[in-house]
Amino acid sequence: MASSSMSSSRTSESSWTSRQNKLFEEALARYDEATPDRWQKVAEAVGDKSTEEVKRHYELLIKDINRIESGRVP
Template sequence: MESSWTQRQNKEFEKALAKYDIETPDKWQNIANEVGKTVEEVKRQFEILKEDVRRIERGQVPFPYRTNNSNSN
């Protein structure tokens, strides 16, 4: 069964990933508590995120926010 994630939950998920590193005891449970999901849902979302990053790194995802003059501030 697949659950949907709100924009807020995704943002909290990203923050929690940065907060709890690989050495944190009960990392996945802590993240699940912060986003209001189960450990299984959090781990599944992490796998989806990893695949998204792989696709971006391979150039398979367009960057609509990138402009022709991307070096200017």
């Protein structure tokens, strides 16, 4: 079951281009957690993604980081 959820995560992740990921990372650095309307600003910086899409992308990023830090990903 976990592998099917990983597959669906990876499928949705593949819809982000390397350019969009770079813009996303730059926007996260620019707009910290205290920024009003942070996700709207991040979405605007990325361009072709909605506020919900950037929030979901961030959640997946945090999950990946947690898996790496816990040693579950080599």
